[in-house]
Amino acid sequence: MTDLPRRGVGFAVGAALTCGFIAMAIVAQFWTPYDPGILDIVDKLHAPDRHHWFGTDQLGRDVLSMIMAGARKSVGVALLSVAIGVSVGVPAGLVAAARGGAADEIIMRGNDVIFAFPSLLLAILITAVFGPGAVIAVIAIGIFNIPVFARVTRGGALGLWTRDYTLAARVAGKGWALISAEHILPNLLGLLLVQGTIQFSLGVLAEASLAYVGLGAQPPTPSWGRMLNDAQTLTALSPSLALYPGCAVLLFVLGLNLLGDGLRSRWNR
Amino acid sequence: MTPGPLLAVEGLSVSIGGAQIIRQLSFRVDAGEIVGLAGASGSGKSMTALAIMRLLPPRARLSGAVHLNGAAITTKSEAELQGVRGRDIGMVFQEPMTALNPLMQIGDQVAETVLLHGAAGRRQANVLAREALDAVGLEGEAGALNRYPHELSGGQRQRVAIAIAVVLRPALLIADEPTTALDVIAQAHILTLLRKLVAERRMGLILVSHDLAVIARVAHRLMVMNDGKIVEERALDGEGPAQIRRSLRHLRHPYTRALLAAAELPVKRAAAAADATAAGEDIAPPVLEVRGLIREYRRSRRSLWHARTAFRAVDDVSLNLRAGENVGLVGESGSGKSSLLRAILALDRPQGGEVRLLGELFSTATGPRLKRLRRSIQVVFQDPYGSFDPQWSVERLIAEPYHLMDAPPGAAERRRRVAVVLEQVGLAAADGLRYPHEFSGGQRQRIAIARALITEPAVIAFDEAVSALDVLVRAQILELLGELSQRLKLAYLFVSHDLNVVRAIADRVYVMLKGRIVEHGPTAELFSSPQHEYTRALIAASPQINPASR
Numbered sequence: 018m019t020d021l022p023r024r025g026v027g028f029a030v031g032a033a034l035t036c037g038f039i040a041m042a043i044v045a046q047f048w049t050p051y052d053p054g055i056l057d058i059v060d061k062l063h064a065p066d067r068h069h070w071f072g073t074d075q076l077g078r079d080v081l082s083m084i085m086a087g088a089r090k091s092v093g094v095a096l097l098s099v100a101i102g103v104s105v106g107v108p109a110g111l112v113a114a115a116r117g118g119a120a121d122e123i124i125m126r127g128n129d130v131i132f133a134f135p136s137l138l139l140a141i142l143i144t145a146v147f148g149p150g151a152v153i154a155v156i157a158i159g160i161f162n163i164p165v166f167a168r169v170t171r172g173g174a175l176g177l178w179t180r181d182y183t184l185a186a187r188v189a190g191k192g193w194a195l196i197s198a199e200h201i202l203p204n205l206l207g208l209l210l211v212q213g214t215i216q217f218s219l220g221v222l223a224e225a226s227l228a229y230v231g232l233g234a235q236p237p238t239p240s241w242g243r244m245l246n247d248a249q250t251l252t253a254l255s256p257s258l259a260l261y262p263g264c265a266v267l268l269f270v271l272g273l274n275l276l277g278d279g280l281r282s283r284w285n286r
Numbered sequence: 287m288t289p290g291p292l293l294a295v296e297g298l299s300v301s302i303g304g305a306q307i308i309r310q311l312s313f314r315v316d317a318g319e320i321v322g323l324a325g326a327s328g329s330g331k332s333m334t335a336l337a338i339m340r341l342l343p344p345r346a347r348l349s350g351a352v353h354l355n356g357a358a359i360t361t362k363s364e365a366e367l368q369g370v371r372g373r374d375i376g377m378v379f380q381e382p383m384t385a386l387n388p389l390m391q392i393g394d395q396v397a398e399t400v401l402l403h404g405a406a407g408r409r410q411a412n413v414l415a416r417e418a419l420d421a422v423g424l425e426g427e428a429g430a431l432n433r434y435p436h437e438l439s440g441g442q443r444q445r446v447a448i449a450i451a452v453v454l455r456p457a458l459l460i461a462d463e464p465t466t467a468l469d470v471i472a473q474a475h476i477l478t479l480l481r482k483l484v485a486e487r488r489m490g491l492i493l494v495s496h497d498l499a500v501i502a503r504v505a506h507r508l509m510v511m512n513d514g515k516i517v518e519e520r521a522l523d524g525e526g527p528a529q530i531r532r533s534l535r536h537l538r539h540p541y542t543r544a545l546l547a548a549a550e551l552p553v554k555r556a557a558a559a560a561d562a563t564a565a566g567e568d569i570a571p572p573v574l575e576v577r578g579l580i581r582e583y584r585r586s587r588r589s590l591w592h593a594r595t596a597f598r599a600v601d602d603v604s605l606n607l608r609a610g611e612n613v614g615l616v617g618e619s620g621s622g623k624s625s626l627l628r629a630i631l632a633l634d635r636p637q638g639g640e641v642r643l644l645g646e647l648f649s650t651a652t653g654p655r656l657k658r659l660r661r662s663i664q665v666v667f668q669d670p671y672g673s674f675d676p677q678w679s680v681e682r683l684i685a686e687p688y689h690l691m692d693a694p695p696g697a698a699e700r701r702r703r704v705a706v707v708l709e710q711v712g713l714a715a716a717d718g719l720r721y722p723h724e725f726s727g728g729q730r731q732r733i734a735i736a737r738a739l740i741t742e743p744a745v746i747a748f749d750e751a752v753s754a755l756d757v758l759v760r761a762q763i764l765e766l767l768g769e770l771s772q773r774l775k776l777a778y779l780f781v782s783h784d785l786n787v788v789r790a791i792a793d794r795v796y797v798m799l800k801g802r803i804v805e806h807g808p809t810a811e812l813f814s815s816p817q818h819e820y821t822r823a824l825i826a827a828s829p830q831i832n833p834a835s836r
Contacts, residue, residue, distance in 0.1 A: 181667040182675045185737065187633055188665050189687040190657045200675050 028279025034272025035214075038265075041085050042092040051079035053086045054237045071261050074244075075251055080258065083239040084265050090151065090240045091269070094233075095220030097155045099213055102162020107209065109163070110170025111201060114178060115193040125171070128164035136161040137226060144232040151234040158223045162216050169212045173205045211281045218273035225266050241266050290356055292317045292490040293338070293458055298350035300330075300337050300514075307333045309514040311350070315458065315490040320481065322501030322522075323494045324545065325511035326756050331494050334511070335460045338492075339375060340367050355457060373403045376451030378444070380463040385447045386435040392446045393419070393431025399450050418453035419446070421486075423479055440619070441472030445479065452483060458490040459483075465500060469618035469783045474827035477504050496757055498546055499786070499829035510542045518542040544758060551761060551790035572606035573644055573744045573777050574630070574663070579603045580638035581622075581629045599625035601801035602639070607745060610775040612768075614792030614809070616782060616824065622801040623781045627749055630779070631665055632656065644744060654692075661690045664738035668750035670730035674722040680733055681718030684708070687741045707736040712766060728759035732766070739770070747779045752787055764790050785828040789813060797821045 050070075057077030065072040071080035113124040140157035147153050177183065177200070186196045227233040228242025236243070241262040248259035291314035300308040308330045315321050325331040336342055338352055340359065352359045354374060362370065371377070379385050387395055396415035400406050406414060416431065422445040435443055444464060451459055461480065465473035481504045484491045495501050501508055502522065510518040518539040581600035599622045607613050617623050628634045630641050632648055641649035648659050664687060667673045674683050681704045688694040695703060705715035711732040722730060731751060738746045748767075752760045768791060771778060782788050788795055789809055796806040797818065805818040816822045 181669055181672040184633065184667065185665070185673060185734075186686060188631060188660065188663075190660045190690040191686075195689075203677050204675065 025279075027275045028283070031272045031275025031277070031279055034268055035276050038088055038269045038272065039092055042088040045082075045085035045089040049079075049082035049085050051082045053078055053082040053239045065257075072255075072257065074247065074258055075255075078239075080244075080261055083244060084241070084261055086239040087241040087244060087262065087265065088269075090234050090238060091221050091224055091266075094151060094155050094158065094224040095217050098158035098162055098220045098223075099216050101156070101159025102166045102216060103209070103213065106163040106166025107170045107202070110167040110172075111174055111197045113167065114171045114174030114201070115197050121171075124167065128167050131160065131164045137223060140223065140227060141230065141232060144227065149227075149232040149235055151238070154224060154227050154233045157227070158220050162220070165216060166209070166212065169208060170205060173208045174201045177201050177204055207280070211277050214273055214277035214280060218270045218277070221266065221269055221273070225262075291315060292319075292355060293492075294351075294353040295338065296351045296353075298334070298337060298348070298352065300333055300342065300346055300348050302343060302346045307346075307514055308337060311514070311516060313509060313516065313519070315492060317457065317490055318484060318488040319507065320484055320491045320493060320505045322505030322508045323492055323511060324496065324498055324501050324508060326496060326545065326758055329511045330514040331496075331511045332462055333514075335377070335462050335492060335494050338460065339371055339377060341371075369403065372399050372451075372456070373405070373454045374456050374458065376454075376456040376459045378447050378451050378459070378461040378464045380466050386443060388435050391432050391434060392438070392449075395446065396449050396453050399453050403454060405454055414453055415449070418449040421452070421483065422446070422449045423475070424449070439472070440468050441475055444468060444472070444476055448476075448479065448483070452487070452489070455487060456489065458492070460492045460494070462494045463496070464493070466495070466497070470785065470824060470827045470829075471618055473500070473829070477829075480504060497829065498757075503829045510539065510545065512539075512541045547761065551764065551786050571608075571645060572642075573609050574607040574779065575642040575645075576603060576605045576626075576630060576639070577642070578639035579626065579629055579636050579641065579649075581625045581634065582637045583625075596637075599801055600629060600636070603798075603801070603803050604639075605796050605803065605806070607777045607779060609744065609777055610771065612771055612778040612780060612791055612793050614780045614782065614788035614795040615798060616785060616788050616795060617798035618783055618824075621798045623783075623798055624749060625801075626798070627665075627747055627779070627781055631663065631747060632660070657690050661687070661741040662743050663745045663747065664741060664743045665747045665749065666731070666734045666738050666751045668753055670727040670734065670754060673734050674730065676722060678721075679718065680708075680720055680722065680725075683722070684718070684733065684737045684740055687737065690741055703740065704736075707739045708733075710739060710770065711736045726759075728755055728763060731755060731759075731763055735763075735766070735770070739774070742774075743776070745777045745779060747781070749781050750783070751780075753782065753784060760787070767791060785813075785824060797824070 055078065057073070059077065060069075060073050061075050061077040063069050063073040063077070069079050069081065071084065074080055074083070109124050109128075113121040136158075140154070140161070143157040144150075144153050174197070183196055183200055186200055191199070224233055224240070225242035225245070228240040229246050231243070231246070233242055234240045244262040245259055245266075248255075248262070251258055293315040295314065296312050298308055298311040299306070311334060313321070323331045323334065333342070337348060338359070340348070340362075342348060348360070350360070354370070359367070359370060386392070390398075393412065393415050396418050397408075397411040400411035400414050401408070405411075412431075419431065424442065424445055435446070438446065448464075459480075464480070465476050468476065477500065480491060480493070483489060493501060493505055498508075505522055507521050508519070509516050518541075579600055580598065580602060582596040582598050585595050585597055601622075603626055605613070605615075615623055615626070625634070629636045629649070632641065632651070636649055639649075640647060643659050643662055646655075646659060648656075648663075651659055678686075681701065684704045684707060685700050688700065694700070701718065704718050708715055708717055713729065713732055713736070717725075717733075722733065725733065734751070735746075752763050755763060764787065767778065770776060778791065780788060780791055792809050794806065795809050795812050796803050797812075797820065798804070799818075799820045805812065805816065805821050812821065813825060816825055
C-alpha cells in the first residue's frame with residue numbers, strides 16, 4: 018500500500034513520455050517546422066536559436082524537424098512489427114494452449130527455432146539479403162515478436178483453461194475456438210497490452226539499431242538511428258547533434274518501459 | 287492454592303484501519319481443556335487466535351491483556367515473543383500443504399523447531415522429532431522422517447504440522463480450522479489425535495472452526511463469536527453425544543441458533559422420497575443411465591523402456607437417475623468422483639461403457655445430436671469464484687447455454703427468460719446487469735444454478751456445489767435446491783464428500799471408493815444400516831450434532 022504513489026509516478030511519467038512521442042509522430046505526419054528533406058548548406062551546423070530550436074545538421078537540415086519525422090518512422094516500424102507479432106503469435110499461442118498435444122509441440126518447437134537465432138543478427142541478415150529499407154526492417158523485427166507473443170499467450174491461456182468457466186462453456190456446447198475467442202482472449206488483453214508495450218520499446222531500439230548500421234529506412238527518410246550515425250563523425254565539431262536523437266531513443270524507450278511496468282503492476286493487483 | 291488459568295484473555299480488542307475486528311474479548315482456558323471457538327467467516331475467530339500469538343497484520347492495533355501461565359504476553363517484545371511462539375504456544379493452520387516446506391524432509395522440519403528454540407542439540411532434536419512424529423501417529427510409516435511433504439496425504443501432512451506444533455510440549459495449542467481442508471475420515475482421525483494429545487499432555491487447546499459439529503465432537507467448552515464478540519458460551523460437559531445435544535439445544539442467542547440450525551441440516555423426508563422412487567420405478571425410464579463406465583488416464587512412461595500404463599480413475603461404474611430424483615454420490619478425495627462426473631457430462635470420452643441421457647446415447651454423440659442432448663444436462667461447479675468469466679455480465683453468463691439452441695431467443699426474450707431464472711433462484715431481475723465480482727459466494731452459487739436452469743434441463747450435476755460456502759449460506763442453498771427440484775421435476779446428481787449435505791438432499795446414495803461403486807441404496811436405509819465397511823467408516827467419521835437422526 019505504501020509504495021502505491023511511487024508506482025503511480027513511474028506510470029504517469031511513462032504514460033506522459035509515450036504519449037508525447039506518439040503525439041510528435043502524429044504531428045510530424047502533417048506538419049514539421051521545416052521540411053526535413055530540404056538541404057540548406059549555408060545554414061549548416063547552426064547552433065540552436067529561435068528559428069532552429071535544436072539547430073541544424075551538417076547539411077543545414079532542421080534537427081527538430083528530423084527528430085519529429087524520425088519519431089514517425091520509429092513509431093511506425095515498431096507498431097507494425099508488434100502488429101505482426103500479435104497477429105501471428107497470439108493465435109498460435111491460443112491454439113497451442115487449447116489443443117495441447119501435437120499442435121502444441123509443433124507450435125512451441127517452431128517458436129524455439131526462431132528464438133534460437135540472435136534476433137538483431139538475423140534482422141541484419143534479412144536486410145542484407147533483401148536490401149535495406151523500412152519494410153524489410155518491419156518484417157525482420159516483427160518475426161522475432163511472434164514467439165514472444167505466442168509464449169505469453171500460451172502461458173496465460175493455460176492458466177485460464179483450468180478455470181471452471183471454460184468447463185461451463187464446454188457444457189454450453191462451445192468448441193475450443195469459440196471459447197478461446199470469447200473467454201480466453203478477452204481475459205488476456207491486459208497481459209498482452211503489457212507485453213505489447215515492452216515489445217514496442219524493443220522495436221524502437223531495433224529500428225534505431227538497424228538504421229544506425231544503414232539497414233533501416235534509406236535517405237532521405239529521416240531516422241534516429243541514421244542521425245546518430247551521421248553525428249558520430251561530427252562529435253568533435255558539434256556534439257549536440259548526437260545528443261538529440263540519442264535522447265529521443267532513450268526517453269521513448271524509458272517511457273515505454275515505465276508504462277509497461279506500471280501496467281503490469283496495475284494488472285497484477 | 288488453586289492454580290490460575292493457563293490462558294487468561296482480558297478485554298482484548300483489535301482494530302484494523304478503524305474497523306473494530308475484536309471487541310473487549312475476555313475468556314480463559316485451563317490446562318487439559320479444549321475450547322471450541324465457533325463462528326461464521328468474518329466473525330473474528332481467526333483474528334482472536336492470531337491476536338493471542340501476536341501474529342497480527344502490521345496495521346492492526348491491539349489493546350487488552352493476554353496472560354499465559356500468569357505472565358503477560360501482550361507486553362513482551364517481538365524478540366521475546368519469538369521464544370514464546372512454538373515453545374509455549376503451538377499453532378496449526380488450515381492448509382496442511384502450504385504450512386510445510388516442500389523441499390525439506392519432514393523429520394528435519396520437526397527438528398528445525400527444536401533447533402530454532404535452542405532447546406537441544408542436533409542429535410537430541412532428531413530424537414524429539416522422532417518422538418513427536420510417533421505421538422501424532424506416524425510411527426507406523428517406515429522412514430517417515432526422511433519423507434517429503436508431497437509424498438504424504440492431506441491428513442498425514444496435517445499430522446506433521448501438529449507434530450511441529452507440539453514437539454516442544456507447548457502449554458497451549460491453537461488450531462485454526464485444522465480439518466476443514468480434509469475429507470471426513472482424515473478429519474475424524476485428526477480430531478481424535480488432538481483429543482488424545484490434550485489428555486496425555488494436559489495441554490490447553492483452542493479449536494477454531496466454522497463447523498459446530500466438529501467442535502461438538504471434541505470440545506469441553508463452546509464459545510460462539512459474532513461480530514468480534516462472544517455471544518454464547520457453554521460447557522459441553524460429559525462425553526456422551528446425548529448430553530452434547532442437550533447442551534447445544536439450550537443455546538439461546540439467535541445467532542448461535544442460526545449457526546446450529548445450519549450445521550444440523552434436516553434429513554430429507556424419507557417417506558416422500560421413497561414414494562417418488564417407488565412410483566417412478568414402474569413408469570418412468572431413467573433420465574440418466576450410466577453403464578459399465580471406465581475412465582483411464584495415461585501415466586507418463588517410467589522410462590523409455592517401460593510401456594505406458596494407465597491409471598483407472600473410474601472402474602466399471604453403473605448408476606441411474608429417474609426424473610425428479612435426487613441422487614448423491616459420496617466418496618473421499620481421489621475416489622474418482624470428479625472423473626466420473628466429467629465423463630457423464632461428455633467433457634471427457636470414456637474408455638469403456640456408455641452414458642445414456644433420456645434414453646439416447648450421450649457419451650459418443652457428436653455434432654447436432656450432442657448439442658441437443660447437452661440441453662438436458664447442466665452442471666454447477668464447486669468454486670463460486672472460478673465459475674464465471676469476470677468480464678461477462680450476469681445476464682450474458684446465464685444465457686451462455688443458449689448456444690445449445692438451434693434458434694437462440696432474441697435479446698428481449700433472452701432478457702425476459704434470464705429474469706425468470708434469476709427470480710427462481712431468489713435474485714432480482716436487475717441483477718442480470720451486474721458483474722460476478724459484485725456478488726457474495728452464496729449469491730454466485732445462485733447465479734450458477736440459474737445458468738444451469740436456463741435450458742430447462744432434466745438433470746443437473748453438482749460438483750461439491752456447497753462445499754466452499756459458509757454453513758449459514760449452505761443451508762439456504764440446499765433449501766433452494768430442494769424446492770427447485772420439486773417444482774421443476776429436476777433430477778440431481780449431487781457429488782460431495784460431505785455426508786451431512788448428501789443426506790439432506792438425496793433420495794438415494796451411491797458410495798464410491800477407488801473408482802468403484804461399493805454400495806448404493808435409499809438414503810435412509812444406507813445411513814441406518816450401511817453394508818460395506820467403507821460406508822460404515824464414512825458414516826462413523828462424519829461429525830454429527832444430532833446423533834438421534836443417524
